[in-house]
Amino acid sequence: MKWLAPLLLAFVAQPLAAQEAAVTSPYADRQLEDPAQEAAARDLMHSLRCITCQSQSIADSDAPMAADMRSLVRERIAEGQSPDEIRDWLVERYGAYVTFEPELDTTTWPLFAGPLLILLAVGGLAWSRIRRKGRG
Structure with a gap:
C-alpha cells in the first residue's frame, strides 16, 4: 500500500509535465530589420498552414509549432533564400498540406x-x- 501514494502522485503530476514549453524561437515574433525581407516573410507566412491548428496560417496561429515555422521562415529569408525555395522545402518536409495553395x-x-x-x-x-x- 505504501507504493500507491507515489503512483497516484505521479498520475496527478503528469498533466503538469505535459504543458508546452515557452516559445524559444528567436524570430517567432520579432520582425526582420529589412522591410522588404519582412514583407516577403509575412506573405509566405500567410500562405502556409499551421500543422497543429490546420485551419490557420502560421502568421495567425499562437501554437508553438507555428512560432517555430515563423522563425524558420524569417531566418531563411534573412539568409537570402527565396520564398519559393522555403515553401518547397516545407512541402518536402511536411507534405502539400502545409500550403493553402497546393500545386498540381x-x-x-x-x-x-x-x-x-x-x-x-x-x-x-x-x-x-x-x-x-x-x-x-
Whole structure:
C-alpha cells in the first residue's frame, strides 16, 4: 500500500509535465530589420498552414509549432533564400498540406479533378432527365 501514494502522485503530476514549453524561437515574433525581407516573410507566412491548428496560417496561429515555422521562415529569408525555395522545402518536409495553395502533382490531382468530375456527373444526370422528360 505504501507504493500507491507515489503512483497516484505521479498520475496527478503528469498533466503538469505535459504543458508546452515557452516559445524559444528567436524570430517567432520579432520582425526582420529589412522591410522588404519582412514583407516577403509575412506573405509566405500567410500562405502556409499551421500543422497543429490546420485551419490557420502560421502568421495567425499562437501554437508553438507555428512560432517555430515563423522563425524558420524569417531566418531563411534573412539568409537570402527565396520564398519559393522555403515553401518547397516545407512541402518536402511536411507534405502539400502545409500550403493553402497546393500545386498540381501526382498526390494532389484529385483536389483539382474531383470538382470537375462531380460537375460533369451532375450535368450528365440533368441532361438525361431532360431528354427523358422530352420523350415522355
